[in-house]
Amino acid sequence: xxxxxxxxxxHFPLPLTLQxxxxxxxxxxxxxxxxxxxxxxxxxxxxxxxxDRDIARATVIDAWVEDVSHGKFVTIVAWQDDKIVGYATMxxxxxxxxxxxxxxxxxxxxxCRGIGLGxxxxxxxxEMALEAGATKIVARMTPDQAGARTMFxxxxxxxxxxxxxxxxxxxxxxxxxxxxxxxxxxxxxxxxGSCGVSVLAPLSLEGTRLCSLCYELRYEELGSGD
Ligand SMILES: CC(C)(COP(=O)(O)OP(=O)(O)OC[C@H]1O[C@@H](n2cnc3c(N)ncnc32)[C@H](O)[C@@H]1OP(=O)(O)O)[C@@H](O)C(=O)NCCC(=O)NCCS
Numbered sequence: 001x002x003x004x005x006x007x008x009x010x011h012f013p014l015p016l017t018l019q020x021x022x023x024x025x026x027x028x029x030x031x032x033x034x035x036x037x038x039x040x041x042x043x044x045x046x047x048x049x050x051x052d053r054d055i056a057r058a059t060v061i062d063a064w065v066e067d068v069s070h071g072k073f074v075t076i077v078a079w080q081d082d083k084i085v086g087y088a089t090m091x092x093x094x095x096x097x098x099x100x101x102x103x104x105x106x107x108x109x110x111x112c113r114g115i116g117l118g119x120x121x122x123x124x125x126x127e128m129a130l131e132a133g134a135t136k137i138v139a140r141m142t143p144d145q146a147g148a149r150t151m152f153x154x155x156x157x158x159x160x161x162x163x164x165x166x167x168x169x170x171x172x173x174x175x176x177x178x179x180x181x182x183x184x185x186x187x188x189x190x191x192x193g194s195c196g197v198s199v200l201a202p203l204s205l206e207g208t209r210l211c212s213l214c215y216e217l218r219y220e221e222l223g224s225g226d
Contacts, residue, residue, distance in 0.1 A: 011213045012025060013025065014216060016120060018116050018117055022080070023079065025076050025078050025079075025124065027068070027074065027076060028087065033062065033065060039084040040061070041056050042109060043107065043109070045169055045170055049175055050142055073092065078112075085112040086117050090102050090132070100134055100135045101136045101138060103139065104138070105139070106125070114147075118148075119151060120212060123211075126200040127199055127213070136184070137182040138180065139152055139157060139181075140179055140180075141177070143178055152182075156182055158182075159179070160181040161178070162177070163176060163179065164176055192210050192211035193210055193214075194210055194211070194214040195211060199211040205219065
């Protein structure tokens with residue numbers, strides 16, 4: 001299988017400054033292992049309950065790195081200096097009959113929330129999902145994740161299902177999981193005015209509606225006076 005991010009690899013590493021924090025987005029690779037473990041272990045358990053893997057375990061990170069290296073799915077990692085502060089994954093699974101479905105997973109460290117990082121990561125993997133041909137995009141989250149619900153719902157995702165008592169926390173308490181979805185057929189086909197990819201919520205710059213990557217590249221150009 002070829003990596004679904006291949007067409008956009010040329011954009012990485014992608015620098016981005018959010019509220020005076022200089023960040024860099026890069027596709028996940030073996031060099032992320034230790035920093036990803038530190039990132040995952042610093043998160044409250046509550047933030048991990050929606051995942052189907054326990055990313056606070058080294059063997060799980062190793063398998064994850066292996067999976068992305070084989071193009072099984074795509075993970076974009078946000079770095080601040082030598083620390084990982086967030087990531088987003090676009091996962092289309094293996095089955096031929098669900099290749100139109102992509103699951104997105106976004107997690108941001110507690111210290112970097114509320115500055116727009118989750119939204120940027122979501123945009124990046126959403127665009128990758130559309131580019132890969134997905135027409136149904138899904139995300140799972142526990143109902144207490146107000147930030148996650150707001151972020152996805154503001155972009156047009158709607159609640160599709162509730163998986164009752166689906167995740168057990170360390171105290172044995174059961175939590176529901178919400179499944180939110182976005183069916184592209186029910187939304188306008190927004191396209192980037194520069195590169196033409198479909199976008200979730202185009203960003204306006206100088207009167208042109210752009211995808212997040214073209215927006216950032218153009219913004220950098222303007223900032224550097226080119
Ligand atoms: C969901 C998550 C990734 C959001 O990350 P973030 O970097 O704080 O999000 P942003 O700063 O980009 O905010 C995105 C939007 O959500 C809103 N938002 C963020 N946190 C919020 C909160 N606690 N309550 C209400 N709204 C919130 C922001 O106002 C913003 O809205 P806007 O785009 O209309 O301005 C982060 O809270 C997280 O990692 N949660 C735990 C993991 C999880 O549940 N992931 C979701 C499953 S895929």
